[in-house]
Every structure is written in C-alpha cells, then in structure tokens.
Amino acid sequence: MATGEEVKVLGYWSSPYALRVKWALKLKAVEFDYMEEDLTNKSALLLQLNPVHKKIPVLLHNGKPVAESLVIMEYVDETWKQNPLLPQHPHQRAIARFWAKFVDEKEGEEQEKAAKEAREHLKTLESGLEEGKPFFGGESIGFVDIAAAWIGVWGEITGEIVGIKLVDEEAMPLLTACFQAVLQTPLLKECLPPRAELLEHSKRFRQKLMAAAAAST
Amino acid sequence: MANKEVRVLGAWPSPFVMRARIALNIKKLDYEFLQEQLGSKSELLLKSNPVHKKIPVLIHGDKPICESLVIVQYVDEVWSSGPSILPSDPYDRAIARFWAAYIDDKWFPSLSGIPRAQGEEAKMAAIQQVRDGLELLEDAFVKCSKGKPFFGGDSIGYLDIAFGCFLGWLRVTEKSNGVKLLDETKTPNLAKWAVRFCSDVAVKDVMPDTDKLAEFAKVLFAKFRAPPPSN
Numbered sequence: 001m002a003t004g005e006e007v008k009v010l011g012y013w014s015s016p017y018a019l020r021v022k023w024a025l026k027l028k029a030v031e032f033d034y035m036e037e038d039l040t041n042k043s044a045l046l047l048q049l050n051p052v053h054k055k056i057p058v059l060l061h062n063g064k065p066v067a068e069s070l071v072i073m074e075y076v077d078e079t080w081k082q083n084p085l086l087p088q089h090p091h092q093r094a095i096a097r098f099w100a101k102f103v104d105e106k107e108g109e110e111q112e113k114a115a116k117e118a119r120e121h122l123k124t125l126e127s128g129l130e131e132g133k134p135f136f137g138g139e140s141i142g143f144v145d146i147a148a149a150w151i152g153v154w155g156e157i158t159g160e161i162v163g164i165k166l167v168d169e170e171a172m173p174l175l176t177a178c179f180q181a182v183l184q185t186p187l188l189k190e191c192l193p194p195r196a197e198l199l200e201h202s203k204r205f206r207q208k209l210m211a212a213a214a215a216s217t
Numbered sequence: 218m219a220n221k222e223v224r225v226l227g228a229w230p231s232p233f234v235m236r237a238r239i240a241l242n243i244k245k246l247d248y249e250f251l252q253e254q255l256g257s258k259s260e261l262l263l264k265s266n267p268v269h270k271k272i273p274v275l276i277h278g279d280k281p282i283c284e285s286l287v288i289v290q291y292v293d294e295v296w297s298s299g300p301s302i303l304p305s306d307p308y309d310r311a312i313a314r315f316w317a318a319y320i321d322d323k324w325f326p327s328l329s330g331i332p333r334a335q336g337e338e339a340k341m342a343a344i345q346q347v348r349d350g351l352e353l354l355e356d357a358f359v360k361c362s363k364g365k366p367f368f369g370g371d372s373i374g375y376l377d378i379a380f381g382c383f384l385g386w387l388r389v390t391e392k393s394n395g396v397k398l399l400d401e402t403k404t405p406n407l408a409k410w411a412v413r414f415c416s417d418v419a420v421k422d423v424m425p426d427t428d429k430l431a432e433f434a435k436v437l438f439a440k441f442r443a444p445p446p447s448n
Contacts, residue, residue: 052319052353064308071314078307090294091280097287102268124268 007032008060010046012039013193014201016150017069018057022191023146024073028080070100073143085143099128099136100147107151115162122151122172129174134181145182152179153192157202223248226262226274228255230433232325232382233285234273235423239378240292242419244299256440286317289378303375309361310375313368316357317379324350325383328398331390332438340394347398354380355404362406366413373417381414388427389434 007025009032011018025032037046037056049058049065059066059075066075077085086093106121125148128136136144155166169176183189223241225248227234241248253259258270265274265281275282275291282291293302304310327346334340361368361376368376384399391398401408415424425433 061308066308066311066315068315068318071311071318074314075307075311078310090291091277091282093294094282094287094291097290098268098282098284101284101287127268 005031006060006062008035009033010035010037010043010049010058010060011056012037014198015056016154019150019191019193020069020146021057021059021072021076023188024076024085026187026191027085027141027146028076028083030076030080070104070147073100073146077143083140085137085146087137087142095128096136096143099125099144102128103144103148103151107148107155115158115164115166118155118158119164119166119168119171122155122166122168122175126172126175129178131174135178141182141185141188145178149179149182149188152176152183153195153198154202157195157199158206160199161203161206222278224251224276225249226251226253226259226265226276227272228253229423229425230385230430230437231272232386235382235385236285236378237273237275237288237292238423239373239382239419240289240302242423243302243373244292244296246292246296246299255437286321286375286379289375293375300372301374302369302378304369312357312361313374313376313379316354316361316368316376319350319353320380320383324354324380328383328387328390331394344394344396344398348400348403351399351404351407355407358406358410362410367410373414373419377410377414381411381420384411384415385425385427385430389431392427392431393434 007030009018009021009025011021011034013036022034035045037043039056042054046056046058047054049060050056050067053067055067057067057069057072059072061075061079066072073085086096102121102125106124107118128144133139135141136148152167158164159166167176167179183192223246225234225237225241227237227250229252238248238250251259251261253262253272261276262272262274263270265276266272266283269283271283273283273285273288275288277291277295282288289302304313324347327343327350330343331340331347334343357376358368362370365371367373368380373381387398390396399408399411414420
C-alpha cells in the first residue's frame with residue numbers, strides 16, 4: 001500500500017455491485033483492503049459509513065466513505081487517473097453513463113424474477129456495442145464493461161435456474177463476446193465468486209423472492 | 218433567437234426536462250425547446266431515444282443525449298468555460314452524485330407514492346416516507362452547502378438541480394392532499410433553500426406555476442389514471 005493512501009472496500013462475495021468496485025480498482029492497480037460483510041448481521045462500520053442505505057459496496061478512501069457502485073466507479077476514475085474507465089470525449093462519456101444506468105435499471109439482481117424481460121433488455125444493450133470493437137470501452141475495458149459484464153456470470157446462473165438462456169450467443173453475439181472477454185481477463189476473473197456457491201446462493205435468493213411475491217398477492 | 222445547434226425535446230411540466238433546461242441556463246446557452254404533446258411521441262423523440270422513448274433528450278448538433286442527469290453532466294463537460302455545475306473535488310462530486318441517485322431511486326418515487334396510496338393508512342405512511350427523506354436531505358444540505366446558500370455552494374449546482382426540479386410537484390402534492398411536506402419547522406434549511414432555488418435566474422422561467430401544474434396533474438390523472446411521469 002502506498003504511504004498515505006488508505007483504500008478499503010466493504011463488500012459481499014455474491015454481490016455484482018461489489019465486484020464492479022473491485023474490478024475498477026484492480027484495473028487501475030490500486031491496492032485495497034477488502035472487508036467481507038455478513039449481510040445477515042451488518043457491521044457497525046457499514047451502518048456508520050452508509051447510514052442511508054445500509055448496503056454494500058462502500059469504498060473508504062482515507063477515511064471518507066463513498067456508496068453506490070456507479071458513484072464509486074466515477075470517484076475511482078476521477079481519483080486515480082491511470083487506465084481511464086470513462087472515455088475522454090463528453091459525448092462518449094454520456095453514452096457510457098447512459099448504458100451503465102440502463103444496466104442498473106433493467107438488469108438489477110431483482111430482475112432475476114423477470115428473466116424474459118431481462119433477456120429483451122440484453123438485446124437492447126447489445127445495440128451499445130460496435131462491430132469490430134471488443135468492448136463498450138472500445139479497444140480496452142471501460143466503464144460500461146465493468147458495470148455490465150457481471151451479467152455474463154449471474155445471467156448464466158439465472159438462466160440455468162429458470163431454463164431461459166439470458167446471454168444468448170445467437171441473439172446477442174457482440175454482448176456475449178464482450179462479456180466473455182471481460183470475464184476471462186485474469187485480473188478480473190480472480191475476483192469472481194466460486195460458481196457452485198453462487199448457484200446455490202442464487203437459488204435460495206430466488207426462493208425468497210418467490211415467497212415474498214406470493215405473500216404479497 | 219433559438220439556437221438550432223442545441224435542442225431540448227421535452228415538456229414544461231416534466232421535472233426531468235427542467236434539469237436539462239436549468240443546466241443550459243446556467244451556461245447561458247440558447248436552445249430550441251421542442252415540446253412533446255401529452256399522449257403522443259414525435260418521430261424525432263422515437264429516433265433520438267429509441268431505447269426509452271422518453272424526454273428529456275438533448276440534441277447537440279446531430280447527437281442525442283438521453284437521461285436527465287447524464288444530460289446535466291454532458292452540458293457541464295462540453296461548456297466547461299461557463300459556471301461549473303458539478304463540484305470540482307472528486308469527493309464532493311461523489312457526494313452530490315450519491316444524493317442525486319437517492320433522490321431519483323428513493324425520494325421521488327416516495328413522492329409519487331402519495332397519490333398512488335390506497336386508503337388513509339397507506340397515505341399517511343407514504344407521507345411519512347417523504348418527510349423522512351426530506352430530513353435526510355436537510356442533513357445533506359447542511360453538509361454539502363457548508364454554510365453557503367446552495368447544495369453547490371455559492372451558486373446552483375448538480376444536486377440543487379437534481380432535487381430542486383421536483384419542488385413544483387412537491388407543492389402540487391401538498392395542495393392536493395392538504396398536507397405540508399416541506400416544513401420550515403422540521404427542515405428549515407431546505408425551506409429557505411427552496412425559495413432561493415425557485416427565484417434563481419436559471420430556474421424561475423422554467424419552474425412551472427403551481428396552479429398551472431395542478432391543472433395539468435388533473436388532466437394527467439384523468440387521461441392515464443396515473444400520477445406524475447417517472448422517467
């Protein structure tokens with residue numbers, strides 16, 4: 001750790017939002033301490049650092065907390081200038097922010113229960129990619145890639161559980177290739193949660209969602 | 218003279234559209250305001266925002282930019298010689314973005330929840346949610362403003378725009394439900410800020426008159442049996 005620079009991340013192993021933060025820091029070669037939260041028993045630190053939402057991820061930089069994964073990503077990009085995540089040109093930046101927001105609105109974890117809809121939104125997301133450019137960021141991994149590629153893992157797992165192919169190579173070839181390229185990057189791959197555990201966790205999560213939905217009808 | 222280089226697709230009642238217009242006003246930019254009609258979407262809108270088909274859209278030259286807060290940041294970055302909209306310090310920017318996200322994801326939906334609430338109990342709960350949110354925003358104001366008149370400091374900034382655009386609908390909701398939400402005894406700083414915000418030169422011509430907005434709300438409810446648009 002560079003002297004004077006204290007970077008901590010509060011996260012959860014199965015959270016794609018925490019993954020975004022880890023990826024952003026890794027791509028910039030920023031060292032950080034990772035602290036795994038027990039979401040069934042949230043730490044006093046988490047409640048103190050994110051009193052509004054009481055959620056992970058939280059980035060703690062020299063004692064100052066930043067919450068909300070996309071907000072954290074912008075902060076990381078502005079604080080550590082190497083390997084920019086957002087493009088330079090304002091219009092390209094606006095497009096990146098647009099797609100990142102789209103991912104959050106349409107592909108959040110809660111969307112797992114509406115798999116068919118999620119699949120349609122992924123087809124829309126495909127339109128953000130250009131033939132011949134491997135990533136949303138162009139030649140290199142950028143803001144939207146970090147915001148979205150988790151879908152390649154979580155989407156596949158949801159697909160397995162509900163029997164619908166979410167990230168469909170035929171329907172969305174560019175998106176499939178983009179996600180694969182991001183997920184296979186060693187620096188980023190090593191942050192991924194173990195697949196078998198994620199599958200079990202997702203099954204339990206879905207059961208809870210179904211139970212809650214049934215209870216409220 | 219309207220500048221055809223910058224166009225805003227929108228509608229006068231929309232708080233999201235207002236954000237774009239305030240940002241352009243802060244930069245003292247001329248623009249053409251193309252208003253969509255309630256209940257129909259123009260060809261230009263469908264072409265410029267095929268993903269969401271929603272206003273506002275900023276069209277700069279031939280490039281469309283969608284999503285109100287994305288537009289505000291775009292305006293700030295392109296016309297960087299004008300007064301700054303986002304704070305200059307990365308941490309202050311993160312705080313402003315955090316609260317803007319809170320307003321969009323939690324607070325405005327809670328405001329929209331009041332007219333949607335079925336029954337007295339649900340209505341009271343919805344009202345309380347809005348009030349709780351305002352107390353959080355009161356704290357945020359104190360921290361962000363650091364004794365200055367706006368969230369952004371001496372002049373209107375990102376978070377002022379993100380939140381202030383809803384003041385018209387807030388007042389309409391207060392009126393039509395006979396309830397005080399922005400209470401100077403509970404959130405004194407916000408109450409004073411609201412007055413300053415609405416009278417600011419970048420805001421006053423684009424903030425709709427409360428009565429006019431209330432009339433529009435009636436039309437909207439009648440036509441769609443739904444509360445304010447939530448883009």
